[in-house]
Amino acid sequence: MYEGFNIGSFLLGLPLGLAITGMVLFISWRMGKKQRRYDERYQTIHRQARSYSWMATTAAVLIGWMVAILLEGPGIAFFILTAIWVVHMLSYIIGAAVASQKN
Numbered sequence: 001m002y003e004g005f006n007i008g009s010f011l012l013g014l015p016l017g018l019a020i021t022g023m024v025l026f027i028s029w030r031m032g033k034k035q036r037r038y039d040e041r042y043q044t045i046h047r048q049a050r051s052y053s054w055m056a057t058t059a060a061v062l063i064g065w066m067v068a069i070l071l072e073g074p075g076i077a078f079f080i081l082t083a084i085w086v087v088h089m090l091s092y093i094i095g096a097a098v099a100s101q102k103n
């Protein structure tokens with residue numbers, strides 16, 4: 001830890017930040033519901049956008065993975081990117097399983 005780091009402030013700020021974020025998301029969700037932002041067209045557009053985003057993230061992680069192994073060797077950056085890749089792919093597997101059960 002560095003000088004001036006106050007763990008008490010951190011532990012108070014983290015839940016406060018999460019609470020504020022939750023309130024903002026709830027308010028924006030309520031406003032969106034009143035404005036009918038969550039109809040079928042909205043859902044289709046954002047489903048496709050998430051798909052493109054997932055593919056871009058997959059490519060970015062693979063490129064970062066190759067750069068980390070070439071520049072640093074099997075160091076901490078490589079293992080962090082490996083963990084991100086595993087979480088990324090596990091979330092895809094779980095999402096695909098849930099989606100296939102619903103349809």
